[in-house]
Amino acid sequence: MAIDFTLSPEQRELQLHARKVAEDVLSGVRETVAGLGTPEERFAATRPVYRDLVRAGLLRKQVPPPFGGTMTGLLDLALVAEELWAVDADVPLSLFSTGLGLMPLLMFGTPEQQERFLPPFVSDEGEPLAALAFSEPGGSANFQSAHPGTGMNTVARGDGDAWVISGEKQFIPHASGWDGEGADLFAVAARTDPDAPPQESLAVFLVPRPEQGLTVLNSMETIGHRGALVSRIRFDEVRVPAANMLGKPGDGILVLESAFGATAGLVGAFAVGVMRAAFRTVLDFARTERRGGAVPVIEHQNVGTLLADMKARLEACRYLTWKACDHFDKTGGREIELSLATKVFASETAVQVVYDAMRAVGAEAYTTARPLAGLLQDALAYPLFDGGNVGVRRPQLQRLFAQPGYDSLAAAEGRAPGE
Incomplete structure (x- = not known):
């Protein structure tokens, strides 16, 4: 077929x-x-x-x-x-x-x-914001670590029929909300016992915008995505009902890995979109600009080679993204190898493609006269966020490869693990 x-x-x-x-x-x-x-x-x-x-x-x-x-x-x-x-x-x-x-x-x-x-x-009204409060100052790549004194530092203390959450988070999208009072809903990762390993204590809590106890410490200046917002926040004795925990203590690892497994493939689509914008920009430039020469720039072999390589990489990332997302859907999220590979490959390819677009345009690409410098600033985020490629995503792949019975052809053949 x-x-x-x-x-x-x-x-x-x-x-x-x-x-x-x-x-x-x-x-x-x-x-x-x-x-x-x-x-x-x-x-x-x-x-x-x-x-x-x-x-x-x-x-x-x-x-x-x-x-x-x-x-x-x-x-x-x-x-x-x-x-x-x-x-x-x-x-x-x-x-x-x-x-x-x-x-x-x-x-x-x-x-x-x-x-x-x-x-x-789901009302199609207003501007509701939800935020996953995961990352912490000092880094969270080792949030699963069971060594004493390591892992996640935010703590949820049981108090009767409630949990009381304290700790700092950073790189949290729009955590301040539109008005500085907080997002409408947080999913907060915290330890229910700081002395117990995360396999027994890590949990995720649903926290609607608290009336007190949430402090927006600062909003972080980023070189790209200038209209988006990431914040550093602190929870001080924020009280939520016991019914707001997702699952039980120890389930947080599965909750977080599942959420980030779903988004890994989508980062591939973000990267493809930015590559599309860069390719469109440089193609229009090459077809219309002569730069003092007798023919449009696209007639020069060096530029043609850059364009051909850019387009091939863009298309490869698009179809890897489609395959990864389709496989995630068909396996009910049980198979994330392709999603992880997509996140790594497409995010890093996007940086190269935008850089190649800038090389084709020349010095003008380094100014605000064209959008390429801004696109590069945006693209640089994708290998770093949603689980950094070096600290999180490649180690996830490494752990998959090391599992007994790992089948290197399962994802390519559309099979879930063990099938």
């Missing part, structure tokens, strides 16, 4: 819808935030744009139908993400970071928890 990458009519309709929304809503974001001074000002300026994406149904698209959403699979989300990122990386990052913040609830929440917390995120 032939391999067919043709999208279904429904997927093609979704793709075109996302493309139109991106063109109509996102085209002016970079210019809007460019002249604003602080991270908070830039983020606040994107609020009406974020609202437009919510109104277009693109937040609800990240929630499965049983919970009031329209999500049909990770592959469809990848189609949406590529179209958005091909126009702007800032506001879509806020949108998909909210999806990441909801992922633990969607995958491990009880029906009661889902009914209690999801309605604001």
Whole structure:
């Protein structure tokens, strides 16, 4: 049977819808935030744009139908993400970071928890924000470490029918919320016993915006994604009902790995979108500019070689992303090898592709006259966030490879582990 990458009519309709929304809503974001001074000002300026994406149904698209959403699979989300990122990386990052913040609830929440917390995120109204509060100062790559004094430092202390959470988190998307008072919902990773290994104590808690105890320490200046916002925050004795824990102590490792396993493949789509924008920019330049010569730049072999290599890498990343997301869907999230490989390969390839686009344009690419320098600043984030490629994603692959009975052909042949 032939391999067919043709999208279904429904997927093609979704793709075109996302493309139109991106063109109509996102085209002016970079210019809007460019002249604003602080991270908070830039983020606040994107609020009406974020609202437009919510109104277009693109937040609800990240929630499965049983919970009031329209999500049909990770592959469809990848189609949406590529179209958005091909126009702007800032506001879509806020949108998909909210999806990441909801992922633990969607995958491990009880029906009661889902009914209690999801309605604001499936109404297509307003600008609701959810955040996964995972990373901590000093790094969290070794959050599973069982050695004394290592691992996650945020602690949830049991107090009757409640948990009381204290600790600092950083690199948390839009943790401050739109108004500096906090995101609407946090999924917070914390230890229920600082002396017990995370395999027995790590848990994830659902924390609606607390009335007291949440301090936004600072918003971090990033070189890319200038209209998005990441913060360092502190929880001081934030009290939540016992019913807000997802599962039981020790389940946090599975909850977190599952959430980040789902998003790994989507980072491939983010990277493809940025590569598309870079390729479009340099292709337009090469077809129209002569740079003092007799023919357009595209007629020169060096430039043609760069363009050919860029396009091949872009297409390879797109189809690896599709394969990874489709395989994740078909195996119910049990198989994440391709998602991990996609995250590593596509994120690092995007940096090379944007750099090649800049080489083709020359010195002007280093100015704000063209968007390439900004695209490179955006692309540099992808090997580093959502689990850094060096500290998190490659070690995850290493552990998979080391497992007894690892089958190196299972993912390629569309099989789940053990099949």
